[in-house]
Amino acid sequence: MTLPTQTLARLLLAPLLVLAAGMLVKGYTDVGDGFAAGLLAAVGFVLQDVAFGQRRAESLLPVRWAYRLALGGLGLALAVAVAPMLAGEPVLKHRPEPGVSPVKVGTLELITPVLFDVGVCLLVLGTVVTGLHLFAHPGEEEEQRS
Amino acid sequence: MILLLAATVGTLFGSGAYLMLKPDLLRIVAGLVLVSNAAILALLAAALDRGRAPILPLGDGAVSDPVVQALALTGIVIGLAVAALLFVLAYQVYATSETIDLDELSQLETRREQELEQEEVSV
Amino acid sequence: MSPVLPLMIAWVAAVVLALLDSRRRWVAWLVVAALALVFASSLALLLDVLAHGPRTTVAGGWPMGIGIVFSADALGATFAAVSVGVVLAAVLFEALHGTRSRTFGALALFLTTGLCGLFLTGDVFNFYVFFELAMIAAYSLTTYGQEARQLRAGLVFAVVNLLGSFIFLIGVAGLYRVTGTLTMELVAERVATVDSAATVPIAISLLVAFLVKLGLFPFHFWLPTVYASARPAVAAILGGALANIGAYGLLRFGADILPETLRLGAPVLLVLGIASLLYGSLQAVARRSAPGVLAYSSIGQVGYVIVALAIGGPVGYAAAILYAVVNSLNKALLFLASELRGWLVGLAFAVGALSVAGVPPAAGFLAKLEVLRAGVEQGAVVLGLLVLGSALSFVYMFQIYQHDFWREERSVPAGGRAIGAVTASVAVVVLALGLWPEPLLAVSRRAAAMLAGGAG
Numbered sequence: 001m002t003l004p005t006q007t008l009a010r011l012l013l014a015p016l017l018v019l020a021a022g023m024l025v026k027g028y029t030d031v032g033d034g035f036a037a038g039l040l041a042a043v044g045f046v047l048q049d050v051a052f053g054q055r056r057a058e059s060l061l062p063v064r065w066a067y068r069l070a071l072g073g074l075g076l077a078l079a080v081a082v083a084p085m086l087a088g089e090p091v092l093k094h095r096p097e098p099g100v101s102p103v104k105v106g107t108l109e110l111i112t113p114v115l116f117d118v119g120v121c122l123l124v125l126g127t128v129v130t131g132l133h134l135f136a137h138p139g140e141e142e143e144q145r146s
Numbered sequence: 147m148i149l150l151l152a153a154t155v156g157t158l159f160g161s162g163a164y165l166m167l168k169p170d171l172l173r174i175v176a177g178l179v180l181v182s183n184a185a186i187l188a189l190l191a192a193a194l195d196r197g198r199a200p201i202l203p204l205g206d207g208a209v210s211d212p213v214v215q216a217l218a219l220t221g222i223v224i225g226l227a228v229a230a231l232l233f234v235l236a237y238q239v240y241a242t243s244e245t246i247d248l249d250e251l252s253q254l255e256t257r258r259e260q261e262l263e264q265e266e267v268s269v
Numbered sequence: 270m271s272p273v274l275p276l277m278i279a280w281v282a283a284v285v286l287a288l289l290d291s292r293r294r295w296v297a298w299l300v301v302a303a304l305a306l307v308f309a310s311s312l313a314l315l316l317d318v319l320a321h322g323p324r325t326t327v328a329g330g331w332p333m334g335i336g337i338v339f340s341a342d343a344l345g346a347t348f349a350a351v352s353v354g355v356v357l358a359a360v361l362f363e364a365l366h367g368t369r370s371r372t373f374g375a376l377a378l379f380l381t382t383g384l385c386g387l388f389l390t391g392d393v394f395n396f397y398v399f400f401e402l403a404m405i406a407a408y409s410l411t412t413y414g415q416e417a418r419q420l421r422a423g424l425v426f427a428v429v430n431l432l433g434s435f436i437f438l439i440g441v442a443g444l445y446r447v448t449g450t451l452t453m454e455l456v457a458e459r460v461a462t463v464d465s466a467a468t469v470p471i472a473i474s475l476l477v478a479f480l481v482k483l484g485l486f487p488f489h490f491w492l493p494t495v496y497a498s499a500r501p502a503v504a505a506i507l508g509g510a511l512a513n514i515g516a517y518g519l520l521r522f523g524a525d526i527l528p529e530t531l532r533l534g535a536p537v538l539l540v541l542g543i544a545s546l547l548y549g550s551l552q553a554v555a556r557r558s559a560p561g562v563l564a565y566s567s568i569g570q571v572g573y574v575i576v577a578l579a580i581g582g583p584v585g586y587a588a589a590i591l592y593a594v595v596n597s598l599n600k601a602l603l604f605l606a607s608e609l610r611g612w613l614v615g616l617a618f619a620v621g622a623l624s625v626a627g628v629p630p631a632a633g634f635l636a637k638l639e640v641l642r643a644g645v646e647q648g649a650v651v652l653g654l655l656v657l658g659s660a661l662s663f664v665y666m667f668q669i670y671q672h673d674f675w676r677e678e679r680s681v682p683a684g685g686r687a688i689g690a691v692t693a694s695v696a697v698v699v700l701a702l703g704l705w706p707e708p709l710l711a712v713s714r715r716a717a718a719m720l721a722g723g724a725g
Contacts, residue, residue: 035219035223068288071284071287071288074284075281075284075285078277078280078281078284081277082277082281084330085271085273085274085277089330090271090326090327090328090329090330091271091273091277091326091328091329091339092328092329093329093330094329131230135233135234135237155439166428166432171424174428175428178428178431178432178435181431181432181435182431182435184435184439185435185436185438185439185442186438188438188439188442188443189438189441189442189445191442191446192442192443192445192446193445193446213445213451214442214445217394217445220394220398221438224398224401227405228401228405228431231405231408231409231427232424232427232428232431235408235412235420235423235424235427236424238412238415238420239417239420239421239424242415242416242417242420243417243420243421251421254417255418255421258418
């Protein structure tokens, strides 16, 4: 790819990640949620793949870990869902409970659903990056397996 | 409004179904994606006429039902996953059979069955 | 006991195992252990539900009507326990055989998650989500083996069933439109007051979706290729566990949520059921290979479930549930045994064959008897056709038994003794249910009484 594309892809990565984080945080009072945030962040990484090509993108970014990242995100979301069950409460019950005012950082309320959304965000990010990476170079999968 | 949405859902579903009748795997997948969007639009249409979209800040007047929006979002996510899976499957079929034409694929299938039958006879 | 327990165990295990390689011995056994735990918890849930009545919980502790409802009743818990049991047997079989794919274990567990979720949910849309989760895992499992024909079968399977899923989703949209709620209990209450002009199209879209899943004639065209080309363990999961979705869905959405519409459509179902029964049986008689016969036999066997459902009432519903449960055990047993040889497997296969044919003392006898009992009210023609179907099933089962197990040159022993033992233990379950049918009868009658008694 040409130099301008590469520079642009590089320059766009950080803003996209910030935008994604913003989406995630804003999601509780405005438009946005973990899924959208994950997609935005994935766009940032996929751009690098497109601009630099497979090999260099792999050396620049830990693409190989995306699959584990996705499962980690799913695990985090599930943990938030399951944890209340261990305490004998219904599944997905969130803390602090409705009515109790939570600690606030700016507009973000620190409640357990935020963790759930972070999990969703990681899951989407990992899945999209892994998926598109494998689509671009299907042979890789076989190499990784063997 | 309802009529318009119904017509759109119908057109989407119809175009999807038409594409799915083509003997080309990619068109079939594209057809399914259209059908999935028809289903998502049907979900949205189930409550869209009850007011404006429920996006903050809420203005005056009726706000439409947020439940269907959540359902549509889930539907979109599932649609994405399904489309990705289908593309992978279509690619794998191409990688093993070197064609994405259904007629050629079924010819391969018949040839294989004939071979099997011959084996059966020789046994 | 919380109704989400089996679901959550399966889900967490699936995520953990997705990180590991199923081809390693210890991972394969970990999958088996996780599934055994899910099976134990779903059995415990079933016993709990039978002793103390339905269990309901709302996600997040929200009030009813706002949060997503999970609910386990006799019907859902029975189907969950049977399906998880079948998956467990298939995975055990594959673990002994040597798993060949990295993702097999995780996919089987995701499929179990989906099945548990949809059997134990009380929410219409949540049903769709878990249904899709189970189906996506199933599409990937069909390609297990990575041979060209398995990939082609997987693609056909995925395309046809996805079309069914989206038609189901449109039906869900319609249900929400006319009732304004997604909780099954409330939907059932409110839909009773809705004009039948609105409920009939919704019911048709749901019916089409479930008939595609079940592979009932004339929605069966995808089924033979898929069942015949999948590996035995996968075919057992598809035929023994996944097909339960169709039967359960028809019972839940038909008998529980839309009973009036089901009554309207009963003649159609009766005709479709009998057509499927005869078509499947005749095609099966004409086949020579075991997987082919079993695939067409599946099309025929689900016909009995549909006929019993169409007859309706406590007797009909009980027969449908009983037949669905016994049929899923039969299919699991026969698919697992179909590619093995040896006297133990031969015996196990014979039990399965007798069960499909409806010969005592196998459980199939009991199931057929219940369907015939329900069919008596329908007059001589229906009864005669049901008996004809039974006779045909005896013919084709005997044919493959003779063809595969009596011919000397083919009796090469494949697989170790342990695999034979897995198959034999499923056969023992089928026999035991035939010899001591009271618990299964009681469970199905209980669930049927609940369905016939209206909502809940």
